[in-house]
Amino acid sequence: MTAALHATTPGGFLLVLAVILPVCAVLAILACGPRSAARIAMATLAAGLAVAVAITVELVWSGAALTYVVGAWRPPLGIALRADGLSGAMLVMTALVVVAVGLFARVQYGLREGGGSERERTTFWQMLLALWSALNIVFVGEDLFNLYVALELLTFAAVPLVCLDGRAETANAALRYLLFALIGSLLYLLGVGLIYGQYGTLDLLALARLSRPDPALSVALALMIVGLLAKAALFPLHLWLPPAHAGAPAQASAVLSALVIKAPIFLILRLVLDVAPGQVAFLAGQLLAVLGAASILFCSVMALRQARLKLMIAYSTVAQIGYLFIVFPLAAGGAGTSPWETIAWTGGALQLISHALAKSAMFLAAGIVIKVYGHDRIADLGGFGRALPISATAFGLAGLSLMGVPPSGGFVAKCLLLTAAVIEGYPWLAVTILLGGLLAGGYVFRIIDKALAVSASPLPSRAGVPRRLELTALALAIAAVLLGFVPLRPFGFLQIGRSGLAMAGL
Amino acid sequence: MMLLFDIALVAGLLTLAVHVVREPDERSAIIAFLAFGLLLGLAWIRLAAPDVALTEIAIGGGGTGILLLRAEAAVRGRGKHEESVTRPGKLAIAVGCAAISAGLGLAVLSFASPAPTLAPAAAEGLSATGLGNPVTAVLLAYRALDTLLEKVVVLLALIGVWSLAPDAAWGGVPAVRSGEIPQPLAYLARILPPFGVVIGVYMFWVGADAPGGTFQAGTVLAAMWLLVMLAGLRSPPETAGLPLRLALAGGPILFLAIAFLGFAFADGFLAYPKALAKPLILAIEAALTLSVAAALAMLVAGPARRAPTR
Amino acid sequence: MTVALQPSVLFGLCGAALVGIGLFAVVSSPGLLRRIVGCNILGAGIFLVFGAVARRGAGAGFEADPVPQALVITGIVVAFSASALAVALLKRLAEPRSDA
Numbered sequence: 051m052t053a054a055l056h057a058t059t060p061g062g063f064l065l066v067l068a069v070i071l072p073v074c075a076v077l078a079i080l081a082c083g084p085r086s087a088a089r090i091a092m093a094t095l096a097a098g099l100a101v102a103v104a105i106t107v108e109l110v111w112s113g114a115a116l117t118y119v120v121g122a123w124r125p126p127l128g129i130a131l132r133a134d135g136l137s138g139a140m141l142v143m144t145a146l147v148v149v150a151v152g153l154f155a156r157v158q159y160g161l162r163e164g165g166g167s168e169r170e171r172t173t174f175w176q177m178l179l180a181l182w183s184a185l186n187i188v189f190v191g192e193d194l195f196n197l198y199v200a201l202e203l204l205t206f207a208a209v210p211l212v213c214l215d216g217r218a219e220t221a222n223a224a225l226r227y228l229l230f231a232l233i234g235s236l237l238y239l240l241g242v243g244l245i246y247g248q249y250g251t252l253d254l255l256a257l258a259r260l261s262r263p264d265p266a267l268s269v270a271l272a273l274m275i276v277g278l279l280a281k282a283a284l285f286p287l288h289l290w291l292p293p294a295h296a297g298a299p300a301q302a303s304a305v306l307s308a309l310v311i312k313a314p315i316f317l318i319l320r321l322v323l324d325v326a327p328g329q330v331a332f333l334a335g336q337l338l339a340v341l342g343a344a345s346i347l348f349c350s351v352m353a354l355r356q357a358r359l360k361l362m363i364a365y366s367t368v369a370q371i372g373y374l375f376i377v378f379p380l381a382a383g384g385a386g387t388s389p390w391e392t393i394a395w396t397g398g399a400l401q402l403i404s405h406a407l408a409k410s411a412m413f414l415a416a417g418i419v420i421k422v423y424g425h426d427r428i429a430d431l432g433g434f435g436r437a438l439p440i441s442a443t444a445f446g447l448a449g450l451s452l453m454g455v456p457p458s459g460g461f462v463a464k465c466l467l468l469t470a471a472v473i474e475g476y477p478w479l480a481v482t483i484l485l486g487g488l489l490a491g492g493y494v495f496r497i498i499d500k501a502l503a504v505s506a507s508p509l510p511s512r513a514g515v516p517r518r519l520e521l522t523a524l525a526l527a528i529a530a531v532l533l534g535f536v537p538l539r540p541f542g543f544l545q546i547g548r549s550g551l552a553m554a555g556l
Numbered sequence: 557m558m559l560l561f562d563i564a565l566v567a568g569l570l571t572l573a574v575h576v577v578r579e580p581d582e583r584s585a586i587i588a589f590l591a592f593g594l595l596l597g598l599a600w601i602r603l604a605a606p607d608v609a610l611t612e613i614a615i616g617g618g619g620t621g622i623l624l625l626r627a628e629a630a631v632r633g634r635g636k637h638e639e640s641v642t643r644p645g646k647l648a649i650a651v652g653c654a655a656i657s658a659g660l661g662l663a664v665l666s667f668a669s670p671a672p673t674l675a676p677a678a679a680e681g682l683s684a685t686g687l688g689n690p691v692t693a694v695l696l697a698y699r700a701l702d703t704l705l706e707k708v709v710v711l712l713a714l715i716g717v718w719s720l721a722p723d724a725a726w727g728g729v730p731a732v733r734s735g736e737i738p739q740p741l742a743y744l745a746r747i748l749p750p751f752g753v754v755i756g757v758y759m760f761w762v763g764a765d766a767p768g769g770t771f772q773a774g775t776v777l778a779a780m781w782l783l784v785m786l787a788g789l790r791s792p793p794e795t796a797g798l799p800l801r802l803a804l805a806g807g808p809i810l811f812l813a814i815a816f817l818g819f820a821f822a823d824g825f826l827a828y829p830k831a832l833a834k835p836l837i838l839a840i841e842a843a844l845t846l847s848v849a850a851a852l853a854m855l856v857a858g859p860a861r862r863a864p865t866r
Numbered sequence: 867m868t869v870a871l872q873p874s875v876l877f878g879l880c881g882a883a884l885v886g887i888g889l890f891a892v893v894s895s896p897g898l899l900r901r902i903v904g905c906n907i908l909g910a911g912i913f914l915v916f917g918a919v920a921r922r923g924a925g926a927g928f929e930a931d932p933v934p935q936a937l938v939i940t941g942i943v944v945a946f947s948a949s950a951l952a953v954a955l956l957k958r959l960a961e962p963r964s965d966a
Contacts, residue, residue, distance in 0.1 A: 168726065169727075209951065213720070218959055228951060233905065247667045247672075250672020273660075566879075585900065585903065589903055603914075604929035611939045620945075620949050623946075627957060630960060641896070664882055664918060667919070671919075676926040691935050706940050706944060722963065858954055
């Protein structure tokens with residue numbers, strides 16, 4: 051029955067490379083020592099980007115999902131990797147952010163002053179690469195337990211990044227993050243056990259066919275989704291995120307906020323849309339949307355009230371994550387339409403990608419501001435736009451996307467979601483989207499206002515901050531803006547490899 | 557008769573768990589947790605899972621126990637206690653946790669019958685691997701990707717622990733022995749290691765066909781190494797030292813190399829050519845055992861405290 | 867009675883109870899060390915549920931389904947690594963260091 055579900059496709063080996071190459075680099079750095087860390091990392095960044103692009107080209111060219119059956123042991127006994135259109139988009143987005151952050155870190159760590167210790171540098175490279183592997187597995191994994199291992203890999207890579215600077219304060223944030231993440235993955239693992247006990251398989255594609263509304267599956271999905279929410283930091287489980295993301299060095303905050311929290315969200319998406327039986331999916335979707343809306347409103351207000359730049363950006367992350375959860379009821383589809391044909395599906399995916407680009411740009415820009423000013427108290431940053439015009443521009447462009455102002459990826463995303471909310475009859479979600487946009491405008495303009503203000507004290511010297519550092523932030527922000535030129539309709543690429551699933555699952 | 561034993565075992569496990577949670581003294585709580593780990597090992601034997609029983613006793617109980625005891629000694633008197641939860645708050649949490657347990661219990665009772673199982677599929681694949689122990693076949697053949705990644709998880713945890721060293725000490729030597737060494741410990745450290753190493757090698761060797769394997773063997777070796785370091789007979793290695801780094805990375809690197817060779821000589825990544833499957837798996841296990849032993853011991857040893865001699 | 871209380875059912879329920887106890891310790895303990903211990907009890911409960919699943923799946927001459935057993939072995943090692951990282955962070959918090 052499951053024999054036909056997975057078969058290795060031409061180009062499937064690319065998935066193995068996407069998953070394994072960064073891990074190989076981690077081991078190589080361990081074996082070769084700190085001196086070669088940056089060189090190995092740079093080579094891997096180039097190779098990994100090429101692999102992600104190759105996967106996308108292969109997807110477009112073949113118009114079907116890529117599959118690889120690891121070790122030729124077919125599921126349910128073995129493990130399969132599979133990339134559809136959405137996975138492909140995630141892989142490319144991840145590669146872009148990782149490469150940009152890697153280039154930023156390379157310049158930053160190469161500086162004569164404030165280049166960081168050997169401990170910090172080596173740890174950063176290893177964790178960045180491990181994190182990349184973990185994310186890629188999450189996006190192409192088909193096996194629930196394999197995904198558990200990926201989640202743990204992600205946690206173990208992310209936690210040391212939080213306390214990279216070695217201060218007790220950040221170690222405290224890291225420990226809290228670790229405990230939240232551990233409980234999250236343990237609850238997820240418990241759900242995996244129940245699903246295996248009920249169905250005897252851990253393969254997502256097989257489960258999409260087998261799943262029925264029975265108590266074991268309902269309990270399992272509830273546990274898994276709650277666990278993943280704790281990792282995704284959705285309101286009210288978000289308390290660990292602001293200190294952790296704000297305390298890390300800029301290059302680490304950028305990947306943590308842009309990428310790491312997207313992994314659990316991606317898995318929730320797959321569980322709700324692919325595995326959950328209709329009734330359960332509907333209920334879960336409604337609940338998630340309520341939490342998402344609360345997240346948008348509450349954390350936008352919190353962002354508005356922060357006195358520190360990085361804390362503000364971190365709270366904005368929790369708010370922006372909320373938009374991804376209001377997708378669930380909107381993308382439920384109707385008679386004859388599957389979720390991935392709706393505009394909400396495209397909107398959600400665009401929101402995910404544009405937030406990643408915009409947020410990493412913002413954190414990198416904030417990092418440069420801190421480097422020059424020596425602090426990030428918003429009140430004392432008057433006129434930073436004149437000292438650092440490129441960083442301020444990057445911040446402003448990224449802000450457009452968060453606010454949902456054209457032209458930007460965030461605009462298209464929020465516009466699609468708003469339209470979907472109106473069409474599908476969710477006026478309260480439409481109001482939330484509009485209010486969230488206004489609040490985001492509030493916190494972004496607060497910073498822009500400071501950037502353009504006339505400073506009372508003389509501008510600090512920007513000596514020692516090369517332009518290349520600022521340009522990486524700007525490049526990410528421009529990428530977020532360019533996403534705004536995607537046409538306003540269901541995007542064909544995101545449906546690749548999905549139609550087969552629709553016939554299988556629904 | 558066995559039913560009575562099982563019920564007593566479950567009662568013991570639950571009582572100890574509650575005791576661990578309620579005991580005000582940290583040290584007593586951790587010692588109760590150690591006893592809990594031993595009982596858990598028995599439970600795994602009753603569940604007909606000797607491989608898991610060995611792993612649980614070695615790592616879940618013993619390894620974690622040492623880790624927690626050392627942490628307690630280091631934190632004692634200094635750990636500022638966190639915000640405590642109010643009484644009504646505790647009650648609400650207890651009700652919530654009880655509800656989760658109840659839901660979970662219902663799910664366990666409602667499992668499909670007959671139980672779905674992959675045992676026949678696992679048995680069928682055994683001949684292609686040349687192994688006799690199906691658990692080892694799952695770990696190193698059918699789901700080898702998980703095992704490979706989990707080795708990286710362990711190394712990553714170690715790199716994370718090391719990153720907590722002060723900048724100046726990073727790459728240096730961790731502090732394993734603390735204060736004066738009790739006489740019995742020094743005695744044990746002289747007597748035990750030769751036997752431990754033999755047991756470890758034996759566990760690795762039989763793991764292909766009987767209960768045992770890399771983790772169990774690795775843990776025993778790690779425990780012997782730790783014992784020697786705790787007693788001060790050998791000082792811990794520099795964390796940036798080449799031999800240690802190669803021992804740590806060697807296992808996963810060999811695993812990866814063989815995995816990639818599968819592209820050329822077998823059915824793809826992580827596939828073994830049928831004729832060579834068993835020797836290849838044994839080679840991987842041997843290298844992994846050393847890596848696991850080094851990683852587990854260094855995880856317990858903690859971050860570097862003394863600057864490296866470069 | 868004896869059918870209802872096979873080891874798989876008994877230890878499965880025991881696992882369910884341990885999950886509750888462990889969660890309670892993680893959420894409500896005042897000390898961070900006890901929370902880490904709580905995580906381990908939670909993990910032990912989860913693994914027992916896997917064990918019950920494995921025992922139910924006996925077949926093909928094996929007394930228990932090998933797949934869940936292998937998953938538990940992987941899980942135990944991951945849990946140990948997590949404890950080690952958490953403990954290292956906890957010790958870091960407790961140590962007086964000038965840069966704190």
